[in-house]
Amino acid sequence: MTNDVEKKTVTALPKFRPNTDVVEREDGFYIFVDMPGVGKDDLSIDLRENELEIRGRVMYPRQENAKALHVEFGDGEYVRAFTISDGVDREGIRANLKKGLLELFLPKAARFKPRRIEIQAG
Amino acid sequence: MVIDFSTYYDLPRSMDSFFEELWKPSSLSQRRMAYPPVNISEDTENIIVMSEIPGMDTGDIELTLNEKSLTIKGSKKSEVGNYYRQERPTGNFQRIVNLNIPVQTDAVTASMKDGVLRVVLPKAKECRPVTIAIDAQ
Numbered sequence: 001m002t003n004d005v006e007k008k009t010v011t012a013l014p015k016f017r018p019n020t021d022v023v024e025r026e027d028g029f030y031i032f033v034d035m036p037g038v039g040k041d042d043l044s045i046d047l048r049e050n051e052l053e054i055r056g057r058v059m060y061p062r063q064e065n066a067k068a069l070h071v072e073f074g075d076g077e078y079v080r081a082f083t084i085s086d087g088v089d090r091e092g093i094r095a096n097l098k099k100g101l102l103e104l105f106l107p108k109a110a111r112f113k114p115r116r117i118e119i120q121a122g
Numbered sequence: 123m124v125i126d127f128s129t130y131y132d133l134p135r136s137m138d139s140f141f142e143e144l145w146k147p148s149s150l151s152q153r154r155m156a157y158p159p160v161n162i163s164e165d166t167e168n169i170i171v172m173s174e175i176p177g178m179d180t181g182d183i184e185l186t187l188n189e190k191s192l193t194i195k196g197s198k199k200s201e202v203g204n205y206y207r208q209e210r211p212t213g214n215f216q217r218i219v220n221l222n223i224p225v226q227t228d229a230v231t232a233s234m235k236d237g238v239l240r241v242v243l244p245k246a247k248e249c250r251p252v253t254i255a256i257d258a259q
Contacts, residue, residue, distance in 0.1 A: 019210045023203035032201060034210050036174035036237035060172075060238075065165045072159035073174050100237015101177030 013057065018078040026114060028107035029088070035078050036100035043102065045095050052093075053081045054102065087112045157215050158194065158239075166251060169243040171219055176237030177210075185232055185241065192219045192241065223249045 021032040035043070037058035044055045056078040084090070084106065092107040161172040173194055175183060184195040193216065200212040224246035232241045 021201060021208050021210050022206040023201045024206060025203040029206075030201065030203065032177070032210060034176040034237075036176040039236055063163060063165070063170065066163045066170065067165070068161070068163045070160065070162040072156075072161055074161070099177055099179070099234070100174070 013075055013077045015079050016076050018054075018056070018080055020080060028092075028105060031082065031102075031104040031106065033078070033080060033102040033104070034100065035097070035102050036073075038078065038097070038100065038102075040097055043097055045104070047084075047090065047093065050083050050085070051081055052084050052104075053079070054104075055079050056102070156217060157211050158217060160194070160217055160219060162219060164245075167244060169221065169223075169225065169245065171239075171241040171243065173217070173239045173241075174237060175234075175239055178237070180234050183234075183239065187225075187227055187230060187243075189224075190221055192221060192243070193217070194219070194239070 019034045021030075023030045023032070033054060035056045035058070037060065038056035042057040042059075046053045046055075057076075058078070059075050087109055089107045089109045092105075094105045096103045096105075158173045158175045163170045163172075171192060175194075175196065178196060178198065182196050184193075186193040186195065195214075195216045197214045198210075198212045200208075221243070225243040226246055229244045230241065232239065234240070
């Protein structure tokens with residue numbers, strides 16, 4: 001019973017599309033996702049086939065006796081999905097959450113990396 | 123392009139997000155209007171200012187307290203590399219929070235956790251409610 005109630009409150013959170021940067025560097029792709037207020041335990045990153053889904057929940061502690069004067073942000077869930085092509089080395093995907101900023105590194109598969117071709121003097 | 127964005131092609135999801143936009147809580151109507159977003163609340167002893175500034179070092183955020191206002195100032199750097207998509211704001215930002223009542227300037231504390239700044243400004247003693255005992259005669 002209590003479980004049901006809990007579930008309901010969780011799903012009722014407003015969903016937000018977090019601001020995201022996608023940057024390509026020589027070694028791969030970097031995805032930066034703004035997730036202020038999300039701790040490591042509230043973040044999930046799932047890779048299903050080609051889809052990488054990021055979910056982060058933010059719940060600000062209730063302030064007892066405090067009165068809100070001005071509100072611009074609040075509790076919510078950040079949800080965002082990316083489709084990943086074969087050019088990415090899945091095993092090498094790394095994630096790092098620091099100061100409310102999620103950094104995903106998607107290394108390029110070896111065959112997509114820039115490669116210098118040696119010229120042989122004949 | 124190596125990465126493409128499913129949201130461009132996935133119609134059900136874009137429909138969903140369209141309706142989510144409509145259902146956005148009205149209490150957050152000012153979201154995304156100014157950067158960084160700020161929440162202000164008060165209890166009997168303090169004014170609490172919270173702000174979402176993800177990915178910033180505390181040293182790069184400048185907090186200034188004047189007699190009547192609190193200023194949050196800083197600068198966000200952009201990442202190095204070839205951008206495919208850029209939604210996160212970069213550059214200088216500043217937000218001024220007006221304080222209607224005097225605060226104890228020397229007792230103000232600020233902390234930052236998970237990209238959320240929290241400034242606690244204790245109200246000046248003369249502004250706190252005082253209970254006055256009534257002598258029975």
